[in-house]
Amino acid sequence: MRSLILKTATRLIVGLILIFSIYLLLRGHNAPGGGFSAALVAGTGFALFAIADGPAAVRQAIRTSPQKIAMGGIGLALIAGFLAQMTGQPFLTGLWWIWQNGRTSALAIGTPLLFDLGVFFTVLGTILTLLLALEEN
Amino acid sequence: MPMTADSGKPSIIGLASAIFPLGLFIALLLCLPQVAAGNIFRVQLDWIPSLGITLSLVIDGLSLLFAIIICFVGFFVATYAASYLPGKPGLGRFYLYLNGFLLSMLGLVMADNILALFVFWELTTIISYLLIGYECELEAARQNARQALLVTGAGGLALLVGFLLLGNLANTYELSQIYFQSGKIKADPLYFAVLLMVFIGCFTKSAQVPFHFWLPNAMTAPTPISAFLHSATMVKAGIYLLARLHPILSDTTAWMATLVVVGGITAIIGSVLAIQALDSKRILAYTTIMALGMLTMFLGGKTTPALTAAMTFLMVHSLYKSSLFLVVGIIDHQTGTRMIDRIGGLLKPMPITAFAAAAAALSMAGFPLFFGFIGKEIMYKGALTEEMFPVFATSASLLANSLMTAAAGLLVIRPFLGHKRKTPLSPREAPWTMWLGPVCMGSLGLIFGIVPDWVGHWLIKPAVSAFHPSMEDIQLKLFYGINEPLLLSIVTLSLGIFLFWLSPPLRRFIGYILRHTPIRFEYIYTLGLDGIAKIAWAQTRLLQNGSLHRYLCIIIASVILGVGIPIFSSGAQFLFRIDFDPSSPGWLLVGIIAAAVVAVISARSRLLAICSLGVVGAGIAMLFLIYGAPDVALTQLLVETLTVIIVALVLLRLPRLGQRQLVPYAVKWGNAVLAVTIGMLITALILAVNRTPLDRSLTDYYEANSYIVAHGRNIVNVILVDFRSLDTLGEITVVALAGLAGYALIKKGKVE
Numbered sequence: 001m002r003s004l005i006l007k008t009a010t011r012l013i014v015g016l017i018l019i020f021s022i023y024l025l026l027r028g029h030n031a032p033g034g035g036f037s038a039a040l041v042a043g044t045g046f047a048l049f050a051i052a053d054g055p056a057a058v059r060q061a062i063r064t065s066p067q068k069i070a071m072g073g074i075g076l077a078l079i080a081g082f083l084a085q086m087t088g089q090p091f092l093t094g095l096w097w098i099w100q101n102g103r104t105s106a107l108a109i110g111t112p113l114l115f116d117l118g119v120f121f122t123v124l125g126t127i128l129t130l131l132l133a134l135e136e137n
Numbered sequence: 138m139p140m141t142a143d144s145g146k147p148s149i150i151g152l153a154s155a156i157f158p159l160g161l162f163i164a165l166l167l168c169l170p171q172v173a174a175g176n177i178f179r180v181q182l183d184w185i186p187s188l189g190i191t192l193s194l195v196i197d198g199l200s201l202l203f204a205i206i207i208c209f210v211g212f213f214v215a216t217y218a219a220s221y222l223p224g225k226p227g228l229g230r231f232y233l234y235l236n237g238f239l240l241s242m243l244g245l246v247m248a249d250n251i252l253a254l255f256v257f258w259e260l261t262t263i264i265s266y267l268l269i270g271y272e273c274e275l276e277a278a279r280q281n282a283r284q285a286l287l288v289t290g291a292g293g294l295a296l297l298v299g300f301l302l303l304g305n306l307a308n309t310y311e312l313s314q315i316y317f318q319s320g321k322i323k324a325d326p327l328y329f330a331v332l333l334m335v336f337i338g339c340f341t342k343s344a345q346v347p348f349h350f351w352l353p354n355a356m357t358a359p360t361p362i363s364a365f366l367h368s369a370t371m372v373k374a375g376i377y378l379l380a381r382l383h384p385i386l387s388d389t390t391a392w393m394a395t396l397v398v399v400g401g402i403t404a405i406i407g408s409v410l411a412i413q414a415l416d417s418k419r420i421l422a423y424t425t426i427m428a429l430g431m432l433t434m435f436l437g438g439k440t441t442p443a444l445t446a447a448m449t450f451l452m453v454h455s456l457y458k459s460s461l462f463l464v465v466g467i468i469d470h471q472t473g474t475r476m477i478d479r480i481g482g483l484l485k486p487m488p489i490t491a492f493a494a495a496a497a498a499l500s501m502a503g504f505p506l507f508f509g510f511i512g513k514e515i516m517y518k519g520a521l522t523e524e525m526f527p528v529f530a531t532s533a534s535l536l537a538n539s540l541m542t543a544a545a546g547l548l549v550i551r552p553f554l555g556h557k558r559k560t561p562l563s564p565r566e567a568p569w570t571m572w573l574g575p576v577c578m579g580s581l582g583l584i585f586g587i588v589p590d591w592v593g594h595w596l597i598k599p600a601v602s603a604f605h606p607s608m609e610d611i612q613l614k615l616f617y618g619i620n621e622p623l624l625l626s627i628v629t630l631s632l633g634i635f636l637f638w639l640s641p642p643l644r645r646f647i648g649y650i651l652r653h654t655p656i657r658f659e660y661i662y663t664l665g666l667d668g669i670a671k672i673a674w675a676q677t678r679l680l681q682n683g684s685l686h687r688y689l690c691i692i693i694a695s696v697i698l699g700v701g702i703p704i705f706s707s708g709a710q711f712l713f714r715i716d717f718d719p720s721s722p723g724w725l726l727v728g729i730i731a732a733a734v735v736a737v738i739s740a741r742s743r744l745l746a747i748c749s750l751g752v753v754g755a756g757i758a759m760l761f762l763i764y765g766a767p768d769v770a771l772t773q774l775l776v777e778t779l780t781v782i783i784v785a786l787v788l789l790r791l792p793r794l795g796q797r798q799l800v801p802y803a804v805k806w807g808n809a810v811l812a813v814t815i816g817m818l819i820t821a822l823i824l825a826v827n828r829t830p831l832d833r834s835l836t837d838y839y840e841a842n843s844y845i846v847a848h849g850r851n852i853v854n855v856i857l858v859d860f861r862s863l864d865t866l867g868e869i870t871v872v873a874l875a876g877l878a879g880y881a882l883i884k885k886g887k888v889e
Contacts, residue, residue: 029849032767034857040775047782067880070873077866092862094847108848112858115865119858122869126876127779133883134786 003052010052017045025120029112035119042120043127055135058128066132070125077118080111147570151219154232155212158239162208165201172201173599184253193249193311198599202448203246203370203377205596206455210369211239213574217463218361220570221470231271235365238264242370246377249312251300254378258296258342261371262289268366269358281354284662288351292341296378299334302327303385312381319385332391335382336399343375343429346403350659353410353422360466363418368425368458373451376429379436380447383604388439393525396437401526401533403430408540412640413647417465417475417548421458424501424544427537428454431516434530438523441601445611446512446519448600452592453500453512453582460497460578461548464490467571468552473561477547482557486564489572491553496579500586502545502633503538503626508585508592511613513538513629517622535629542633543640550637589613690808693815701818704825723763730756743788751781768853 021042028034050058062069084093096110168178178196196204215235222228241260248254263286270282300310306322307315315322322328339345344352355367366372379396386392407426414420428450435447467490468483469475484491500509516538520530566572585592593613601611617623636643680691733752740746754777761770839852839860849855857865 028851028854029858030851032771032851032853034768034851034854036857037768037771037775040772040779044775044778044782047779051782067877070876074866074870074873077862077869081862081866092866094859096848110848112847112849112855112862115862116854116858119865119869122873126872129876129880130883131783131786133880134783137790137883 006052010048014045014049017048018042021045025116028116035116036123039120039123039127042124043131046124046128047131050131050135055132058132062128066125066128068125070122070129073118073121073123073125075118076121077115080115080118083111083114146223147216147219147568148223148228150228150232151215151223152570154236155215155219157236158208158211158215161239161243162205162212165196165205165208168196168201169595172196172198173595175599175602179249184250189310190252191250191311192253194244194247195249195313196247198596198601198603199377199380200246200603202452202596202600203373204243206373206452207239207242207246207370210365210455210459211235213459213463213577214361214365216570217364217466217574218359220568221361221466222359227271231268231359234264234267234271235362238268238366238371242374245374250310251304251312251315252310254312255293255297255300258338258374258378259290259293261366261374262286262293262342265289265355265366265371268362269355271359271362272357275357278357281351281357285351285355287666288348288662289341292338292348295334295341296338299331299338302331302334306331312385316384322385323389328386328389329391332386332389332395335378335386336395339375339378339433340399341375342378343372343433344403344426345375345399345430345433346406347658349403349407349426350657350662352426353419356416356418356422360418360462360469363422364459364462364466368421368462369455372425372429373432373455376432376436376447376451379433380444380604383436383444384606387436390525393437393439393523397434397523397525397530400430400432400434400437401529403427404434404533404537405430408537408544409647411544412540412547412636413644413651415476415478415644417468417477417552418462420477420544420548421462421465424541425454425458427541428458431534431537434523434533435516435519437525438519438530439605440519440522440524441605441611442515442522443519444601444605445597446515448597449515449593449613450512452596453508456578456582456585457497457500457509460493460575460582461501463571463575463578464494464497465548467567467575468564470571471562471567472564477552480552480558480560481555482553483564484553485557487553487566489576490567493572493575493579494549494553496582497575498545498549500579500582502542503629505615506583506586508582508589510586510626511589511615513626514617514622515613517625521621531625535625535632538629539632539636542630543636546633546637547640587615589615690811693811697811697814697818700822701814704822723760726756726759726763743791744785747781747784747788751777754780768851 021038024033024041025035025038026033028038046058046062049061081092084095085091087095089095092115094110094112096108099107099109101107171178179193181191181193184190184192215232218231218235222231238261241257241264244257245254245261248257266282266286269285270278272278273282303315303322304310306325306327307318309315322331341348352367352372356363358367404427407423407428407430411420411423411427414423432447432451432454435443435450438444465475467487468480471487472480472483474480496507500507503509503513516534517531520534521527523530590613593611597613598611681688730753733749733756736749737746737753740749755774758770758773758777761767761773839856843849843852843855847855847859849859
């Protein structure tokens with residue numbers, strides 16, 4: 001069922017879905033969202049892509065094996081944990097870099113964001129692993 | 138043209154890996170003068186401070202002797218394997234294991250904290266498993282690796298119990314402090330429990346009867362590994378521990394009698410089995426069992442000569458046995474066989490190997506001027522002064538040593554001096570990387586044999602004094618004068634030569650007895666293993682027959698029984714007042730959910746059923762949204778969406794629903810009863826939970842600190858990625874593993 005309409009629409013929609021997923025990921029610390037939800041959204045996007053263009057196209061688009069994405073995610077989360085340990089604090093303590101923008105606003109970026117990225121990639125990699133395997137069967 | 142072994146060009150990885158043990162060896166040699174002067178090196182790192190576990194490493198005479206042997210043999214084994222193994226896949230993996238083993242073994246002999254020691258002990262067991270099963274495409278390799286793992290692993294667990302008891306008795310896990318409480322420990326009734334557990338650990342690791350059977354089977358490992366792990370180092374871990382604990386636990390009848398008897402019997406059985414084998418590697422394995430028995434027997438003593446004998450023989454044995462293993466590996470590699478009745482006349486094509494083999498075998502047989510002779514002299518001196526059963530110890534030594542002399546002859550005389558035989562590969566000399574180790578070790582056996590007092594002063598004496606402080610002077614000498622040990626040595630040699638001459642009928646005779654022995658210890662192991670497999674098989678057939686329907690029924694029924702019965706039998710009140718507010722939008726959602734449930738049950742196609750189930754999930758998500766949990770609602774909605782997609786993918790492959798009504802009505806009604814019961818139970822539980830007052834202290838903390846400490850306004854997310862991120866780390870690991878497992882299942886179905 002490779003419909004041309006679905007394929008054309010998918011091109012556009014998948015891009016939007018992925019951008020939305022990144023948005024969810026980044027806003028997660030202050031509003032509903034976060035790595036897990038973002039990964040589910042991205043996974044849904046890829047599922048749509050796979051239905052429209054077939055699993056081979058998805059594999060080509062992600063450029064690496066989904067298992068590697070999942071393992072890389074765990075790796076990122078571990079790095080976030082060990083960064084704290086390197087500064088002599090307990091494993092997984094959040095480290096923060098506060099970037100002052102003028103006097104009124106500030107941007108805080110820390111290892112929890114790295115950790116959330118790890119969650120994102122692990123969940124996304126797992127979804128893709130199962131999804132592509134099922135589609136290819 | 139006859140085939141020959143490949144040129145054996147050494148692999149770069151192998152040679153580079155050999156630098157590591159060489160560096161450590163040199164560093165250890167630099168410690169030698171300090172340690173021989175009686176000093177101790179000590180490092181201490183906090184490991185798990187909350188449990189009082191420290192990573193404290195100590196280099197004293199005993200650890201140094203073992204560490205030097207480990208690095209010395211490790212260096213030659215790494216060089217050797219560079220030519221022995223190249224071309225095989227996974228060479229990098231091999232060297233990773235090898236160096237990992239080297240480090241674990243060094244940790245084992247240097248650890249001062251017994252729990253750290255236990256961790257290193259188990260690491261050596263696991264790496265030994267990986268190395269025995271290195272050629273994992275062979276069924277035998279896998280089975281033997283598993284056997285070694287189970288036997289030594291079970292012993293390791295016993296050892297852990299022993300260590301915990303010991304730690305509790307002494308109120309500390311540091312060996313250097315437990316020493317001072319030796320008297321208190323020996324007086325405690327739990328002393329025997331400690332002793333039993335420690336003995337089981339040491340006897341399994343060091344292949345004592347009745348656990349000896351794993352060691353000959355471990356010979357499926359590549360030969361350099363047998364030379365390293367299963368003769369020179371890992372199997373000596375039990376011996377090391379007995380020596381280490383000697384000042385704490387020894388000096389009782391239980392200690393002495395057990396070690397002398399078990400060690401003596403092991404030595405005799407090992408040497409008798411060695412004579413009847415034809416595979417030269419198995420001969421070496423059995424003589425290793427014999428050597429381990431002798432070492433155990435001498436550690437049962439408490440006199441200086443007995444303990445000196447143990448340490449001297451330990452060194453003698455490591456030198457000649459590793460050397461012989463490597464020689465056997467060379468023969469195997471260069472001729473294609475290692476059965477002693479199929480090789481002969483190798484002296485001419487392989488003169489360097491022949492020299493190394495002769496030097497090692499003469500040391501093993503205990504000829505004068507070789508280190509083995511010194512070892513044997515001191516052994517008889519030790520046996521004669523044993524506290525318990527000196528006559529048994531001396532006769533066991535005499536018998537085992539004579540048989541070992543004969544075994545040394547079997548290994549060397551015919552293969553190198555006998556007439557030439559046709560072998561699968563036409564023999565030629567091995568590359569330098571392979572003969573370097575045996576030649577060096579063989580030569581050292583000769584040098585140490587001529588000037589033994591050097592070894593005695595620098596290595597043996599510090600080692601013995603580390604665990605036996607009140608000692609007379611130890612001197613290793615070539616000639617002590619005409620005395621009993623010398624006479625016994627002469628008897629041993631003559632008897633050995635006689636037994637060698639007699640070996641063919643002897644082999645047939647022992648083989649005949651072995652075939653007609655009703656009970657063998659390995660059978661007990663096999664029976665136990667088969668029994669476990671059968672029980673596992675039976676319960677899998679019963680509980681996990683592959684029908685998801687049955688799994689769900691079992692899980693739900695267990696929840697009902699396990700949760701429902703305790704709650705209702707506790708007499709809790711289940712009278713709830715439900716706030717009925719007809720204007721709430723929640724009731725609309727409940728109506729939608731109920732309609733969707735009906736649609737699920739009555740659906741005639743799977744796709745319709747799964748979509749309706751998605752509506753149920755979406756309805757619940759909406760409920761979450763109404764009652765103020767947007768994060769949960771979001772996640773629930775997304776999970777529902779993905780579930781519908783994934784399940785739809787699966788269901789497209791299944792037969793259509795409703796065409797065959799195979800499900801009997803009884804089963805349908807059973808399902809209904811289960812479903813309604815679990816639904817009611819969960820509802821009751823939720824209502825009950827809501828009635829208990831909420832402890833808000835944790836919530837308050839999160840609310841107060843979410844933005845200040847963790848810079849986030851979304852408490853749910855802050856909890857997930859910051860406050861309780863260790864939980865999340867565990868969960869994503871589970872997610873990834875579940876994904877891999879699912880992938881394997883999907884792909885497995887495809888292959889078949």
